[in-house]
Amino acid sequence: xxxxxxxxxxxxxxxxxxxxxxxxxxxxxxxxxxxxxxxxxxxxxxxxxxxxxxxxxxxxxxxxxxxxxxxxxxxxxxxxxxxxxxxxxxxxxxxxxxxxxxxxxxxxxxxxxxxxxxxxxxxxxxxxxxxxxxxxxxxxxxxxxxxxxxxxxxxxxxxxxxxxxxxxxxxxxxxxxxxxxxxxxxxxxxxxxxxxxxxxxxxxxxxxxxxxxxxxxxxxxxxxxxxxxxxxxxxxxxxxxxxxxxxxxxxxxxxxxxxxxxxxxxxxxxxxxxxxxxxxxxxxxxxxxxxxxxxxxxxxxxxxx
Numbered sequence: 528x529x530x531x532x533x534x535x536x537x538x539x540x541x542x543x544x545x546x547x548x549x550x551x552x553x554x555x556x557x558x559x560x561x562x563x564x565x566x567x568x569x570x571x572x573x574x575x576x577x578x579x580x581x582x583x584x585x586x587x588x589x590x591x592x593x594x595x596x597x598x599x600x601x602x603x604x605x606x607x608x609x610x611x612x613x614x615x616x617x618x619x620x621x622x623x624x625x626x627x628x629x630x631x632x633x634x635x636x637x638x639x640x641x642x643x644x645x646x647x648x649x650x651x652x653x654x655x656x657x658x659x660x661x662x663x664x665x666x667x668x669x670x671x672x673x674x675x676x677x678x679x680x681x682x683x684x685x686x687x688x689x690x691x692x693x694x695x696x697x698x699x700x701x702x703x704x705x706x707x708x709x710x711x712x713x714x715x716x717x718x719x720x721x722x723x724x725x726x727x728x729x730x731x732x733x734x735x736x737x738x739x740x741x742x743x744x745x746x747x748x749x750x751x752x753x754x755x756x757x758x759x760x761x762x763x764x765x766x767x768x769x770x771x772x773x774x775x776x777x778x779x780x781x782x783x784x785x786x787x788x789x790x791x792x793x794x795x796x797x798x799x800x801x802x803x804x805x806x807x808x809x810x811x812x813x814x815x816x817x818x819x820x821x822x823x824x825x826x827x828x829x830x831x832x
Contacts, residue, residue, distance in 0.1 A: 632731025
């Protein structure tokens, strides 16, 4: 993580608003969250300010959201943070920043979905709406969405690291899953829009189901399997088959196999982040471990469980 040298405080955010968007400067302001790339400050009841603080790539990701998300948001069945204003880099804060709409709800890592059937239907409807053909010139996925066949060594390293962090349910079964995944045919249809980062803190819940999706900085065009993998981590046990039935167009067997592979890798990431949180290491979140381990148990089970 590369933190910005400028300390981000309520006073700083207020000064930036007064300088560039004075009509918003008198709204109440309070810290909402510190994410991987940005800090989120709630502004009044309906807005939020996002400022990059932990990675150099955050600047480009904010510009991508500002350019792309307003056109996609009206097509989506769940609330998303729609950019309203772009803050320019200045002497006071030398990086761009955004004012967006505020999306209410609790992150799924702290309040997991519990109403499985409804959550499966809501997530399927959201991804069905998002996964429309992307236009020419749509952004690529940084290091995301690569062909799974290229990631054999990565899987082996991740499995070893996960096992070192604590007991992993049936590692031999996970190896079998991975060998099947690597043999799955690649996506050969036109690329579709993907959220690109549907981890448990980017999907919001209320009353046991999903109510919003945030942080579209990794929006890119590619294989829908990359996003479909998130269902294994976000949904409660017993809901994955309903999700697959509700998603349109119905995913073929190869897509489901690739989604399973991406889910294994994403679950490992949750395990690592959870372990880091348990041990007080930077960037760790203890609430990520349980969904990661639960997903690995389900992924190691025979297909259809």
